[in-house]
Amino acid sequence: MKHVKKAGSRTRVVTGGAIVAALALGGFGAYSASATGEETAAAPAAAKVDAKNKNTTRSTHLTxxxxxxxxxxxxxxxxxxxxxxxxxxxxxxxxxxxxxxxxxxxxxxxxxxxxxxxxxxxxxxxxxxxxxxxxxxxxxxxxxxxxxxxxxxxxxxxxxxxxxxxxxxxxxxxxxxxxxxxxxxxxxx
CATH class of the missing domain: 3.30.450.150 (Haem-degrading domain)
Structure with a gap:
């Protein structure tokens, strides 16, 4: 019968952190991919910051x-x-x-x-x-x-x-x- 060595606490923390990061990134990708174009709560705040900082510009185009x-x-x-x-x-x-x-x-x-x-x-x-x-x-x-x-x-x-x-x-x-x-x-x- 083989003995399986238990993972140390350091290994468990690193592995757990990697899993959490992977889930978070995967969730981010899913949220990004499923965006419907509807405004989220964060969008108006971002627009206000850009307008306030004058970091953006608008351009006019013909229809x-x-x-x-x-x-x-x-x-x-x-x-x-x-x-x-x-x-x-x-x-x-x-x-x-x-x-x-x-x-x-x-x-x-x-x-x-x-x-x-x-x-x-x-x-x-x-x-x-x-x-x-x-x-x-x-x-x-x-x-x-x-x-x-x-x-x-x-x-x-x-x-x-x-x-x-x-x-x-x-x-x-x-x-x-x-x-x-x-x-x-x-x-x-």
Whole structure:
């Protein structure tokens, strides 16, 4: 018959502590995984602390409805002048919210529209103005995802950029930008 050595008190404390920690972490994971989005008692206190400390900021974004309205108004303006273009609306972070490719728009127009919108929101300026800056800073064109050609217009709220509208496919960047501005104007109505 074998003798089983009893665990010492130190071993029991360490083992017990490890089990308690594992249960606590497992419980935490279960609570985190089953969060329903409803506020808990701790959430309002955390929000008050952040607001009081001014450690957070809020940003304004276009709704999908507003982005779609602007994109459609842009495409409509181009179609009134018999232009075949693509339109892109990006959010403040440069992420694409909506794109519309008009009937007969060239295959390159889609990507160009996205890049123009991204460029406009990144610098909070029409891309026609930004293209002029290349004379003094030619390496700007090397920034990934940008396109310094006329056709992009920023959308602002309270002076801050919240979106960009890019258009590509018309015979000139001036026309592209004219159509993008039509989309921006729609948002002000």
């Amino acid at each position: 999908i409805e507003a982005a779609t309205k602007a994109a459609q108004a842009t495409l409509d303006a181009a179609e009134k002048e018999n232009q075949r273009v693509s339109v892109a609306v990006v959010d403040r972070n440069g992420d694409t919210v909506v794109t519309l490719r008009g009937d007969g728009a060239g295959p390159q127009s889609y990507e160009s529209a996205v890049k123009k919108a991204y460029t406009a929101v990144s610098w909070n300026a029409p891309t026609s103005e930004l293209a002029k800056r290349l004379t003094n800073a030619p390496t700007l064109k090397d920034i990934p995802g940008t396109l310094f050609l006329a056709g992009g217009a920023p959308v602002t709220a309270k002076g801050a950029p919240i979106a960009g509208i890019g258009v590509a496919g018309a015979p000139s960047g001036d026309l592209d930008e004219k159509f993008a501005q039509a989309g921006v104007a729609t948002l002000g109505k």
